[in-house]
Amino acid sequence: MGWLVIARFTLKEIVRRRIFLAVVVLTVLLLGLFTLLLNALVDNLRQAQPENMDLLLLGIGALMAVLASWSVYLQSSLMTLLLTAGMLSAEIEAGTLAVIVPKPLHRVEIVFGKWLAYALVLGGYTAVLELGFLGVIYWKTGYWPDGMAQALGLLELGMLCLLALLTVGSASLPTLANGAIAALLFLATPIASFAQVVTQITGESTTVDRIKTLFELLMPSDALWHAASAALLPPVAQDLIGLHQVQNLPIIGAEALTPAMGLWVALYIVVLPLLGMLRFAHRDL
Amino acid sequence: MSGESQGQEHEPAIEVEGLTKLYHRLLAVDHISFVTYRGEAFGFLGPNGAGKSTVVKILTGLVQPTEGTVRILGRPLGDREVRRRIGYLPELPTFHRWLTAAEFLSFHGSLYGLRGSLLRARMEEVLALVGLAGRERQRLGTFSKGMLQRIGLAQALLNRPELLIIDELSTGLDPVGQHDLRSLLLDLKRAGTSIFINSHQLPDVEALCDRVAIINLGRILKVGAPEELFDEPLLVELRAEPLSEALLQRLAQLALAVERDQYDPGRVLLRLQREEQAAEVAEAVHACGARLYRLAPHRRSLEQVFLRTIELSRSLQ
Numbered sequence: 001m002g003w004l005v006i007a008r009f010t011l012k013e014i015v016r017r018r019i020f021l022a023v024v025v026l027t028v029l030l031l032g033l034f035t036l037l038l039n040a041l042v043d044n045l046r047q048a049q050p051e052n053m054d055l056l057l058l059g060i061g062a063l064m065a066v067l068a069s070w071s072v073y074l075q076s077s078l079m080t081l082l083l084t085a086g087m088l089s090a091e092i093e094a095g096t097l098a099v100i101v102p103k104p105l106h107r108v109e110i111v112f113g114k115w116l117a118y119a120l121v122l123g124g125y126t127a128v129l130e131l132g133f134l135g136v137i138y139w140k141t142g143y144w145p146d147g148m149a150q151a152l153g154l155l156e157l158g159m160l161c162l163l164a165l166l167t168v169g170s171a172s173l174p175t176l177a178n179g180a181i182a183a184l185l186f187l188a189t190p191i192a193s194f195a196q197v198v199t200q201i202t203g204e205s206t207t208v209d210r211i212k213t214l215f216e217l218l219m220p221s222d223a224l225w226h227a228a229s230a231a232l233l234p235p236v237a238q239d240l241i242g243l244h245q246v247q248n249l250p251i252i253g254a255e256a257l258t259p260a261m262g263l264w265v266a267l268y269i270v271v272l273p274l275l276g277m278l279r280f281a282h283r284d285l
Numbered sequence: 286m287s288g289e290s291q292g293q294e295h296e297p298a299i300e301v302e303g304l305t306k307l308y309h310r311l312l313a314v315d316h317i318s319f320v321t322y323r324g325e326a327f328g329f330l331g332p333n334g335a336g337k338s339t340v341v342k343i344l345t346g347l348v349q350p351t352e353g354t355v356r357i358l359g360r361p362l363g364d365r366e367v368r369r370r371i372g373y374l375p376e377l378p379t380f381h382r383w384l385t386a387a388e389f390l391s392f393h394g395s396l397y398g399l400r401g402s403l404l405r406a407r408m409e410e411v412l413a414l415v416g417l418a419g420r421e422r423q424r425l426g427t428f429s430k431g432m433l434q435r436i437g438l439a440q441a442l443l444n445r446p447e448l449l450i451i452d453e454l455s456t457g458l459d460p461v462g463q464h465d466l467r468s469l470l471l472d473l474k475r476a477g478t479s480i481f482i483n484s485h486q487l488p489d490v491e492a493l494c495d496r497v498a499i500i501n502l503g504r505i506l507k508v509g510a511p512e513e514l515f516d517e518p519l520l521v522e523l524r525a526e527p528l529s530e531a532l533l534q535r536l537a538q539l540a541l542a543v544e545r546d547q548y549d550p551g552r553v554l555l556r557l558q559r560e561e562q563a564a565e566v567a568e569a570v571h572a573c574g575a576r577l578y579r580l581a582p583h584r585r586s587l588e589q590v591f592l593r594t595i596e597l598s599r600s601l602q
Contacts, residue, residue: 002396005392005395005396009392012388013381013383016383017383094379095375095377095378095379096379096380096381098347098375098378098379099373099375099378099380099393099437099440099441100393100396101345101346101347102345102346102347102368102371102373103368103393103396103397104365104366104368104369104396104397104398105365105368105396106365282349284308284342284347284348284349285342285347285348
């Protein structure tokens with residue numbers, strides 16, 4: 001059960017690292033600020049005494065749910081990047097693995113234990129943050145998305161995709177190179193997605209579609225985010241925004257995850273960490 | 286030493302056959318073979334870049350060999366059960382600085398499968414052994430180099446290892462610390478622990494090792510007991526008064542070479558073929574009417590043997 005010892009140790013390490021504490025404090029502050037902002041917005045509306053106040057509040061709630069969830073997606077991805085870019089490589093570079101690897105455990109257990117601890121912490125972080133934002137929105141507007149569980153699941157899958165990529169990268173590359181590659185892919189996919197939106201308006205382009213698909217295959221987080229966004233918005237809101245005509249806007253999407261993409265995501269999340277384990281098991285330290 | 290460990294004395298602890306490591310185009314270890322035995326302290330001596338650390342990293346599973354076979358305590362390299370019976374102290378130990386000494390030992394003890402009261406008892410024991418009792422709550426980030434070396438050794442001893450592999454013992458230790466750790470290792474050796482020590486600190490090797498291998502450029506140049514490495518004519522220091530011409534001529538007949546000390550006119554170094562010739566030297570001194578003040582073997586230190594061997598290997602390149 002060496003993996004369990006490594007997972008427990010990694011959990012302890014994450015909690016002790018100042019970056020985690022800083023992010024938790026900032027997150028609490030952000031949630032507090034968001035609550036104040038939404039409270040002020042709703043108070044303003046109430047003072048204006050518009051017609052259909054309840055409907056207006058639901059509309060604001062739906063829009064806020066998407067925007068807040070997008071910020072959760074970004075924060076969760078940023079945390080994943082910061083915490084796990086050096087999951088193995090930083091320890092290899094520091095030499096701290098030199099006394100762990102000769103112990104009676106398989107190298108695969110080291111990778112699995114670390115992956116598990118990070119997946120638990122980041123999964124918990126993403127869930128707490130998403131439920132926190134949606135809770136505040138429900139409290140102030142009464143809006144609770146029907147597809148909340150689905151959206152949360154998709155956000156978690158997005159985080160797991162990034163974690164999978166960083167795991168294999170960390171077993172093979174220096175920390176800086178691993179972080180840079182993951183960040184590049186993470187940022188390139190929304191750009192490709194944005195280019196696709198433009199071409200949907202100006203005219204179909206198979207080249208842009210293909211490039212976007214290629215980026216989504218390399219880093220499926222953006223496709224997962226768009227599917228999460230679709231789950232958060234009721235169909236009537238999607239019609240109002242005009243999403244059904246363009247499917248995806250840079251932040252908001254109406255495109256559910258296709259079964260093929262779902263299968264790719266499942267493979268991505270499982271196969272990349274396995275490749276990381278294989279690479280780490282056979283590399284020199 | 287216990288009866289069991291006496292019985293194990295001639296069982297191999299480490300068996301290395303044709304071990305080779307190629308890093309891209311750099312040949313770090315070149316077809317080396319050696320055997321160390323249970324209860325033996327075996328030293329690996331060599332200059333920087335000789336391939337010593339690569340061999341240790343292969344033995345501990347940190348680096349994969351390109352070629353060759355390694356068996357440790359009778360099992361193939363990487364066997365999990367064997368790892369349970371090995372302790373390893375790396376060169377320049379770098380540990381997680383945020384851990385306290387107790388947390389550090391508890392983590393490494395857990396990796397060995399130690400739990401609960403047994404783990405706590407072993408932690409207390411090893412901390413006392415390495416002279417860090419009372420430092421349980423101190424963070425490793427505040428430890429000096431010497432203390433890190435000690436806590437590193439403590440983690441290597443948690444499992445009561447049958448084989449202790451050490452990559453440079455004295456790095457960062459003051460003379461008192463070096464003496465303490467050498468004494469501790471001698472005690473462990475007496476208790477039957479096999480020790481493999483990789484070093485360029487010759488006093489460590491000289492004080493501890495039953496046998497020594499001298500390695501350079503990835504090849505083993507010599508293996509033997511430290512005394513066996515003096516495989517050259519016996520050097521004898523003679524001090525007599527007066528050192529007359531007649532006596533010097535007589536000594537020149539007896540010895541392979543006579544070397545006068547330019548700073549001490551009463552002292553000469555004689556290179557003899559056999560140890561028994563020392564008696565003939567004494568007789569010659571008396572026969573020439575001189576008084577004999579000193580006649581003693583003048584052995585090369587291990588350092589001199591080491592440097593001479595390395596020089597020789599370089600000149601043959």
